[in-house]
Amino acid sequence: MALAERYLRFARVEAKGHSRLYADWARHVAGSARALAFLGDLPPDRRQPNLFFAALRLVGGLPEAGAAFDDVLAREGVAIAAVMRARRTQTNEPGRCACLLPLLARLDGPLALIEVGASAGLCLLPDLYGYDWGPARLDPPGGARAPVFPCRVNDRAPLPGQHPEIVWRAGLDLSPPDLGDAGDVAWLEALVWPEQSERLARLRQAVAVARQAPPPVVAGDLTRDLAALIAPVDARLVVMHSAVLTYVSDPGARADFARLMRTRDLHWISNEAPGVFPDHAKGLTPRADKFLMALDGRPVAWTGPHGQSLDWL
Ligand SMILES: C[S@@+](CC[C@H](N)C(=O)[O-])C[C@H]1O[C@@H](n2cnc3c(N)ncnc32)[C@H](O)[C@@H]1O
Structure with missing residues (x-):
């Protein structure tokens, strides 16, 4: 599945009704050339929404979707990518x-x-x-x-x-x-x-x-x-x-x-x-x-x- 479609699906199916912010972030990522290019530079198994969003939160807090999200990515992209390469989606529920x-x-x-x-x-x-x-x-x-x-x-x-x-x-x-x-x-x-x-x-x-x-x-x-x-x-x-x-x-x-x-x-x-x-x-x-x-x-x-x-x- 193409990256943008994967993030739209995450917004529509997984985040909907559970996290307004993650649904907004996922829709934003699907339409943001900067965010898609950032993900495209990572290995294919490191591009999941859960991994991306957890790493972004850990490093850059909780910006609203849109320009604020892209600003965090521009400022902290290197550190966020490092977390995404080092960690896995290990949600222990x-x-x-x-x-x-x-x-x-x-x-x-x-x-x-x-x-x-x-x-x-x-x-x-x-x-x-x-x-x-x-x-x-x-x-x-x-x-x-x-x-x-x-x-x-x-x-x-x-x-x-x-x-x-x-x-x-x-x-x-x-x-x-x-x-x-x-x-x-x-x-x-x-x-x-x-x-x-x-x-x-x-x-x-x-x-x-x-x-x-x-x-x-x-x-x-x-x-x-x-x-x-x-x-x-x-x-x-x-x-x-x-x-x-x-x-x-x-x-x-x-x-x-x-x-x-x-x-x-x-x-x-x-x-x-x-x-x-x-x-x-x-x-x-x-x-x-x-x-x-x-x-x-x-x-x-x-x-x-x-x-x-x-x-x-
Ligand atoms: C999403 S977490 C789920 C954790 C736990 N089962 C739960 O329900 O809370 C998936 C876990 O599977 C582990 N995992 C993925 N592939 C694995 C493999 N081939 N062998 C052992 N563990 C694996 C990951 O490291 C991660 O901790």
């Missing part, structure tokens, strides 16, 4: 646990949880957070300081009365952010969209929980290094990922990963944009603004990309 938890709670436990593309590992702690699904609520086991994630659900969603038992957990990421490093945490915060102050507050709470109970995340590539991570534990093994396989652009590598998931004795939870594993979406009416959550290759729910909604099938 623990709110996605509000969608994962009802599925995890249906599996026979105790569970051993592996997350590939875990970022800092915040989604490896679903049993330590609270949830408010509207018709049901689960308080965080550790008390009031843990985040409570709100999530709109449809009436088919199976809402659990207790957290699943997770006895072992491990994460894998190309470059796991270090929650003890102020720069890494500032980057995770910059990846939360500007007007979403409640989401940012919950991220900070989740980071505090994770600092108390650090989820182990090792550096590695899910297309090569997963098998080595699968430890023999006396628990039901679950491998999960959300907003990750979209970054594995080689369809053959995705297919190999799916084959590995099907041939091992484990449960596989995939929570990705519906185009990532078209097999999972077969027969369903496509929903461009949702992720599709699947268990062992079968679709179970449409989910809000940041965990804000759960529509059980």
Whole structure:
């Protein structure tokens, strides 16, 4: 997809209704020769709206779209490009646990949880957070300081009365952010969209929980290094990922990963944009603004990309 069209789509589909400023920025970028030339000088995998906007915020604050945006780019372009080359879109959204938890709670436990593309590992702690699904609520086991994630659900969603038992957990990421490093945490915060102050507050709470109970995340590539991570534990093994396989652009590598998931004795939870594993979406009416959550290759729910909604099938 051409760059300008990609930014227009981001404004229309992803940012609409979630961030007025990012939608304005994206529309502006699509029509700004300066911004498009700036992006064109970066490697193709470094041109995404989320990466650009987080780097621009970190370096240059929150200018309005238009001349002010282009001024920041003219002044700070070198520093912004350096952040975009050094960092990845590693948005670690623990709110996605509000969608994962009802599925995890249906599996026979105790569970051993592996997350590939875990970022800092915040989604490896679903049993330590609270949830408010509207018709049901689960308080965080550790008390009031843990985040409570709100999530709109449809009436088919199976809402659990207790957290699943997770006895072992491990994460894998190309470059796991270090929650003890102020720069890494500032980057995770910059990846939360500007007007979403409640989401940012919950991220900070989740980071505090994770600092108390650090989820182990090792550096590695899910297309090569997963098998080595699968430890023999006396628990039901679950491998999960959300907003990750979209970054594995080689369809053959995705297919190999799916084959590995099907041939091992484990449960596989995939929570990705519906185009990532078209097999999972077969027969369903496509929903461009949702992720599709699947268990062992079968679709179970449409989910809000940041965990804000759960529509059980
Ligand atoms: C958008 S973040 C999602 C993080 C987390 N799954 C969540 O839902 O909050 C995508 C993560 O996948 C990681 N990633 C991308 N490709 C990967 C690969 N081939 N192997 C391991 N991690 C990968 C990135 O480094 C990044 O941290």
